[in-house]
Amino acid sequence: MEIVADWNQVARFAKGNVRTDIIDFNGYYSGNITLMVPTGWSVRIAFTNGSANFRHSLMVTRVYAQSEMPVTLQLEDAMWSAYTDPPERIHPKERAQLSFVAQQAGSYFLACARQTHLMDGHWIGFEVRDGLEQAVAIIHEGRFVPSDLPGRP
Template structure:
């Protein structure tokens, strides 16, 4: 292989996947809006960390998650709020209504998110990405050209976390999950909430 060919392949690998160098330290997503007057936002439970992108309201039994794809250079920008490869787990209480405000900051690639069964590994291509809860997946989740657009595209999904268990927030676009674009999603029967790392 000539040096020119090697350089072309390296450039495609680096820029074709939206990445580059930079810090691998996750940075927080924007803070969610404050709870309306008369509502209280719960502190995270024992074993879960406080983060400004997960807000739990016990009175209304709701969770709001501001989830950002490509928020850092970590995992070549194929990450959720800087986390990839299952290195963090979002924890929500069973029975709560969950709203995910999803934003794609990757400058190049389309991304999506769905609450899927947790797996030891994910396929390169999903035949069908079926969410574990009705409504728990963004539109056109397996499409490389019709999912949430790069450079600031947004989408909001809402669902009820009706069954306790260990699941995952996964990007089912071809090759994304298999290369680490997923984090844990736990529905807690004990009412725990927050982020575990």
């Protein structure tokens, strides 16, 4: 799959910095989409940092409650060593590949390991589930900030 960080940056700034605290992946943020794949699948993500200004990254992590999110994700926070390399900085407009095997069923995050981005909402849900036949994306309509429509590239 393809994941673009800061896909909505232009829209963010067009609103007079209203949502500069919400950085997105493909237009989604703070877990308002969950990507699900069958257990054992090989997952290959073509990651693009779509931002014009800011460095971002992508890392598979465990689930965090908002109150326990680390200020910055570290290498050891990556499940299955799945992170774009170097872990904290894919430069604006650069691309990176992320390949891993979804080896254990459970709930995870796809999160940005840049500075405070996890706490700021730069993460989406990722679930590995037994018995699934194909990958599924579930949009949680109730979890959008009303003024911020989801991006759907």
